[in-house]
Amino acid sequence: MVKQKRENYAVIGLGQFGSAICQSLVDANQEVLAIDIDEEKVNEFTNIVTRAVIADAQDEDTMKELEIGSFDHVFISIGQNIQTSIMATLLTKELGAKDVICKAENESHARVLEKIGADQIVRPERDMARRIxxxxxxxxxxxxxxxxxxxxxxxxxxxxxxxxxxxxxxxxxxxxxxxxxxxxxxxxxxxxxxxxxxxxxxxxxxxxxxxxxxxxxxxxxxxxxxx
Amino acid sequence: MVKQKRENYAVIGLGQFGSAICQSLVDANQEVLAIDIDEEKVNEFTNIVTRAVIADAQDEDTMKELEIGSFDHVFISIGQNIQTSIMATLLTKELGAKDVICKAENESHARVLEKIGADQIVRPERDMARRIxxxxxxxxxxxxxxxxxxxxxxxxxxxxxxxxxxxxxxxxxxxxxxxxxxxxxxxxxxxxxxxxxxxxxxxxxxxxxxxxxxxxxxxxxxxxxxx
Ligand SMILES: Nc1ncnc2c1ncn2[C@@H]1O[C@H](COP(=O)(O)OP(=O)(O)OP(=O)(O)O)[C@@H](O)[C@H]1O
Ligand SMILES: Nc1ncnc2c1ncn2[C@@H]1O[C@H](COP(=O)(O)OP(=O)(O)OP(=O)(O)O)[C@@H](O)[C@H]1O
Ligand SMILES: [Ca+2]
Ligand SMILES: [Ca+2]
Ligand SMILES: [Ca+2]
Ligand SMILES: [Ca+2]
Structure with a gap:
């Protein structure tokens, strides 16, 4: 690999996709803040990422305290609950984050995320299904x-x-x-x-x-x- | 695209990955039986795939009736409940299916699936996270x-x-x-x-x-x- 710049990443939602994003970023020597509302998920990452925090991504005060707007890149990977994913994306953009990459469940979810300012939308299961x-x-x-x-x-x-x-x-x-x-x-x-x-x-x-x-x-x- | 053979596919589990597999196969003009325990998921696919059936993939009699062992390829995409995914894979192999492709949640899930005879194991969220x-x-x-x-x-x-x-x-x-x-x-x-x-x-x-x-x-x- 060529020499890589080191940037700040926040990853919200440690399901399968978010977890794998954290792991790949850590493997590439990047700084990662991992956030999940579920304590168990967060505990799995305490020794892996730069910092792991139990927090509700819909809670404005907490997100402000974590300075979510200051990260170079924020991944939002909350799937099951589409409304939560949307609210977290809105808040993260409002707090000034410049590059917000969101995982979408389906086409209409993706459209909403785009409207509210998501910078990139990914659909890992669909893309991989097509390849396979x-x-x-x-x-x-x-x-x-x-x-x-x-x-x-x-x-x-x-x-x-x-x-x-x-x-x-x-x-x-x-x-x-x-x-x-x-x-x-x-x-x-x-x-x-x-x-x-x-x-x-x-x-x-x-x-x-x-x-x-x-x-x-x-x-x-x-x-x-x-x- | 080159001319393609037409084969029989069964897709068990219509989550994000299973749904996308169904859609891609249908787009490629393949025969697809879609199976899910959830009636709503199945209804979404009745007009898309060759046949859509509400069934419990752990139920031997039902799987026999559906002749799951006779399909050219069977995708098993039950994520959340790892035990169900394992039981469905075991049953499908026992009923004679020659090519069973399973979605795994994590490394240990993947190892079990391999031991019980899964022919291919895929981890879409992890693979796509690495690419991204x-x-x-x-x-x-x-x-x-x-x-x-x-x-x-x-x-x-x-x-x-x-x-x-x-x-x-x-x-x-x-x-x-x-x-x-x-x-x-x-x-x-x-x-x-x-x-x-x-x-x-x-x-x-x-x-x-x-x-x-x-x-x-x-x-x-x-x-x-x-x-
Ligand atoms: N309000 C929230 N704040 C922070 N994290 C949350 C919130 N709501 C849900 N999460 C977390 O988001 C994570 C991902 O959600 P979930 O597993 O339901 O999505 P998914 O579609 O199955 O995604 P994947 O395919 O990546 O597993 C979970 O670990 C969950 O605890
Ligand atoms: N015993 C069963 N028989 C048939 N289908 C089942 C059974 N148990 C669960 N399913 C179905 O499997 C599907 C996929 O499960 P689920 O969405 O929990 O997995 P997932 O890990 O989130 O996968 P994805 O990332 O593809 O969404 C669901 O539609 C669910 O109804
Ligand atoms: Ca999940
Ligand atoms: Ca998933
Ligand atoms: Ca899921
Ligand atoms: Ca799912």
Whole structure:
């Protein structure tokens, strides 16, 4: 990792998401104030974060005392009770916090949070569900990254017998698919300057970049037709 | 998207994660049986999924009747009550389900699920928290993909004045950082064969691949030093 700036974070709500945010921030050596109304949750974090406090995020006096408005970033991760999440967000913004990131339960919750000034809204369960379903339906694309609406980088698993034992040259990958091969991973080892004459092996992962339609076509052809 | 196979999915537990799994599967034209013990949750899905059923996932007779063992994939997304999640997973595996994907609340929950035969365990809140924190701390890496422990592909934002107006050649990117430039995105448009003599512009996104330490070094240098 590159050297990182150290900033002040407050995390309100130590459910699964808030807890994981705290842990990740601490792992990255950031200063973290953890807040929850539930004593048990707070106790779990006393030895982990910079400071852990039992407090009701809807209570203005307490939030003022904690100087919630002065933090560089405030995460609000109160899910089950949407009204509480909304009130806590409103209060935190009113107290001057510049960057408030809120977890939303659903679309209408998200819209309200946006209206009252949340700077970023996240929906972890939904976003992860989408990723997991994508991977289920495209098992041979083990990883991907969309560079734009039209351009995708993908790691494609080769298990079509017609590909195995052939080289990129023999498959005329560049001319057929108009994609660039960035790397080839064989048994966990990545080759960043693959030789176009090397033979592909079963379950090699080929990193390619190109127009999404071309990448998808390559992925389709590279996978065993039995699927 | 490439043409997709159509398979049978059962989703048990329609909380935030289970709901989103249902929706994503339906969007991808898959057959989905949605199950929850809560009538309200089930009613929300009657017009969305193939079939929605009010049922207790711990009840063996009901699960047998629903032929839960015959589905290609079963998602179990019962969070709050860990014991229920465990019993439902055990039962589903005993009834013969080949691919059972479970949402876990924490590390010990995950370990139990693995022991009793869960085929995949997911922790959406934790995984998304890690991603969000990473993006917060590395704001100039707008996107990344780890090709291995040591190799990373990243989209890096250029906002260092010393980079702006220079070409990749002038910056000697390849020799200095040992990274490959895959693409350059300027104002939303991706150039897949960037000319090494073209001048970089402020906020260009440069997609590079290389050893993680080199990519991080390039990212550090490419960002404005005021950060
Ligand atoms: N008024 C409040 N002030 C501070 N913390 C609160 C308040 N109300 C609820 N919380 C805390 O917020 C935390 C997160 O809430 P909860 O677990 O219900 O949300 P969730 O949607 O299940 O989120 P996750 O998926 O992250 O677990 C809980 O630990 C709860 O004690
Ligand atoms: N025995 C059961 N059989 C079927 N469904 C159940 C059973 N017990 C609980 N559920 C359902 O599981 C769903 C998910 O549970 P819950 O919302 O408590 O989990 P969660 O950890 O908050 O998950 P999420 O983050 O996805 O919201 C709820 O809709 C609940 O009604
Ligand atoms: Ca929770
Ligand atoms: Ca949750
Ligand atoms: Ca929850
Ligand atoms: Ca829930």
């Amino acid at each position: 379903v994508f991977h289920h339906l495209q098992p041979n694309i083990v990883n991907y990254l969309m560079l734009s609406d039209q351009v995708t980088m993908a790691e494609v698993k080769v298990d079509n017998p017609n590909f195995v034992g052939k080289s990129l040259n023999e498959l005329a990958v560049r001319n057929t698919y108009h994609i660039n091969v960035i790397a080839i991973k064989t048994e966990g080892k990545v080759n960043l300057s693959p030789d176009a004459n090397d033979k592909l092996r079963l379950n090699d992962l080929i990193s390619v970049v190109g127009y999404t339609t071309d990448v998808n076509q390559f992925n389709e052809d590279a996978q065993s037709s039995s699927k | 924190v990473f993006h917060h701390l590395q704001p100039n890496i707008v996107n990344y993909l780890m090709l291995s422990d040591q190799v990373t592909m990243a989209e890096v934002k250029v906002d260092n004045p010393n980079f702006v107006g220079k070409s990749l050649n002038e910056l000697a990117v390849r020799n200095t950082y040992h990274i490959n430039v895959i693409a350059i995105k300027t104002e939303g448009k991706v150039n897949l064969s960037p000319d090494a003599n073209d001048k970089l512009r402020l906020n260009d996104l440069i997609s590079v691949v290389g050893y993680t330490t080199d990519v991080n070094q390039f990212n550090e240098d490419a960002q404005s030093s005021s950060k």
